[in-house]
Amino acid sequence: MSIGALAARFGLATHVLRHWESMGLLHPERDANGRRRYGADDLTRVAIIRFSKEAGLSLDTIRSLSATVDRTTRHRILSHEAEKLRSRIAAAQVSLQLIEGGLNCTHEDVTQCPNYQRLIADHIGPPTTGDTPPSLHPRNGT
Template sequence: MKSSEAGTLLSIGDAAARFGLPTHVLRHWEAVGLVTPARDGAGRRRYGADDLTRVAVVVRAKRAGLGLDAIRVLLSAADPAERRAVLVGEAARLRTRIAAVQASLDLVECALDCEHDDFTRCPHYRTHVALGL
């Protein structure tokens, strides 16, 4: 089982390896309803092209910072308004995370730009820290 391009189904090990994932991740995603691979006569999971596309979507969405619950709705909701509502919420959550990371970067850069021997005693740095609280 090396390829699913010509209709060949991949084992869970081959599918996981294709995405650089441990097999337990695919099992978990199946348990929470994100993927539903076919089973062979012996009950082993078999991943086809559609399954691999779905795994790729989940991987990409996770990299974008989305949680599994949000991904499940995006993949399964029939109502476009429901999917849009999830995306609006995720966008707001990501903006909040970006702002927090930017504030952290600003603090680090303030410390790097400080000319004092001990930046923690620098009045400018202390003001920067206080403003961030």
């Protein structure tokens, strides 16, 4: 398969595949004219790279994972990545709560909604130097 065909199959630009090759993530064979030729293993590799990127892994991390056969090293890398993903999921859940709070609010001005104010107050935490407006302070019961 040519670079153009492989790129089209995954909805990528050809320069992306060239970049992944320059990073050592892909190793296509070359034909007699020096053109890249991708086989079934390359197809699988691109799918793994795409899936890994969608999971939030960087290209450097993907390269590190593909370069190791040591279970302990792989476990250390993936444990770190899992923790980062858990943090992103938690942040996304807070964002979703905020958005849904705004959607479900019946107040004309969402900033006046007690539930919305509670979500904001929970997100910013207790005041440290009196910088939180009283209406957003968690102890005001609003």
